[in-house]
Structures are given as structure tokens and as C-alpha cells.
Amino acid sequence: MSLNDRIPNLAQPADNCYCGGMVDEAALVAARDAGVRHVVNLRPDAETPDFNEAEAVAAIGLIYHHLPIAGPDDLNDANVRRFDEVMGEVGDESALVHCASGNRVGALFALRAGWLKGQAPDAALALGRSHGLTKMEPAVAKLLGV
Template sequence: MWRARLCSVMLLAANLAFAGSAASPSIRNLSHPAPHRMASGALDAADMPTLRQAGVKEIISLRTPEETPGFDEAKVVRSAGMTYRNLPIHGAKGLTRANVERFDALLRQAGDKITLVHCASSNRVGAMIALRAAWLQHKSPAEALAEGQRWGLKSLASAVRARLNAPTTTEN
């Protein structure tokens, strides 16, 4: 059952990513990097019915309130029948071990529910995934960076590398 649902989500993701028609909402940088997980850039209200129809049950936003003035994403997500969680990550300075642990807890809490994780471009999503892979899943820096890139890591790669190469502290 979950494989069939995942296949339909993957087809939807491909259609949304490559569709140019005005009838399909365009979700920026949409990907499906892991079972039961999707990643993307910014969402808007028009995306919610499509995501819900694709089986998305939970949305985790890494955006800060300052990024979405006038858009109550939590309200829109909940009114579409999905669970909303927010962990604001303020760029590179938000890439702390404490935030990675909070992020890991949110992903574990989502379990096998199809969950979309997003920020403005998917860059912070990839950064958090890379740090989680290294710090909590004990992957090598190269493996962690590759995993982060699959999820959208781009411009924060140097900040992630710096944290992976820094001596371990409670803030890393």
C-alpha cells in the first residue's frame, strides 16, 4: 500500500516539478529524496489541495516568521487537513546541534507519514539533513554532504562543511 502511495507521490512530484501549465501549482525545488519524505522550496495556499491529494499528511517548515509576512501557513496547512510543524532556521547561524536534534525529533515524530519538509529553496532542508546524517546518524562528512545535496543543499554547503570539520561541542 505505501509503495503504491509513494509511486503516486513521485509521479505527482515529477508532474509538478516539470509542469508548465497554469492549472498545476508549481512547487519550487520539489523532490522525493527518501521514502515517505518530500522536500521543497516555498509553498503557498494554492499548493495545499494538491499536496493533500498526493497523500502528504504533515508539513515541516524551516522558514522564519519574517519570511512569510501576511501568510499564515500553519492555518492554511491545518485547514487542508494536514499537520503543520515549524522549526525556524535563521540561515547558517541556525545550523546548530540543538536545532538538528529538534529537527530529528520532528522527523521521527512524523514516522511513516508522507511528510514534506521545506524552506524557501530547500537549501536549509539539505543543510539540516546533512548535519543530521553526520552528527546523529554517524555518516562520514562526504556521505552527509551528498545526502544534504539530494535534499537541496547548495549555498549553505560551506557552512555545513565548516561545522562538520569543527571540533565537537554542544553548539555544533
């Protein structure tokens, strides 16, 4: 199965960036086989109590980053800055950034673009949508001052 078949709501907004929903061991292997080097997990551990993603990622030789974002209340300056640091660590290497649906992924990319990269709110929201932003868009728009 392809990476698209393994990860819900998968988007590839850039050559080196895949964004999407929940993963399992088979999805991680498919990501590695597609050239991914880093996995950025935005899901709190409580969302996946029966799956040790850090262990699964390490077992197949990828680099794991964990930034738990439970919902809109976690969309704050500290977490957006930490996300920016993580993406800085990823650099130009290929990454899979995921949560349960891709929505939190898009939210963080939008806020990073608006707050840290100086993009106008409409452009930041468009970037967020391309990375998976859906239901959290009203909260993100408010945070961006729209």
C-alpha cells in the same frame, strides 16, 4: 498542476519525503493530494508575513511542524536535535519539508546524518544535496569537519 509545478526545487529523495522551496495554499493542497500528511516549515515567520502557513495546513487536514531556521547561524546542535525530533514525529508518514529554496532543508538533513546518525561527512553532504543543499554547503561542510 502537479506538485512539481507548485513547489520550487522540489526533490523526492525518498518515497515518503518531499523537499523543496516556498509554498502557498495551492502547493499545500497539491501536496495533500499527493499523499503528504505532514508539513515541516523551516521558514521564520518574518519571511512570510502575509501567509499563515499553520492555519492553511490545518484547514486542509494536514499536520504542521514549524522549526524556524533563518540561515547558517541557526545550524546548531539544538536545532538539528529538534529537527530530528520532528522527523521522528513524522515517522514513516509522508512529509513535505520546505524553506524558501530547499537549501536549509538539505543543510538540516546533512547535519542530522553526520551529527546524529553517524554518517561520514562526505556521505552526509551527499545526502544533504539530495535533499536540496546548495549555497549553504560550505557552512555545512565546515560544521561536519570537512
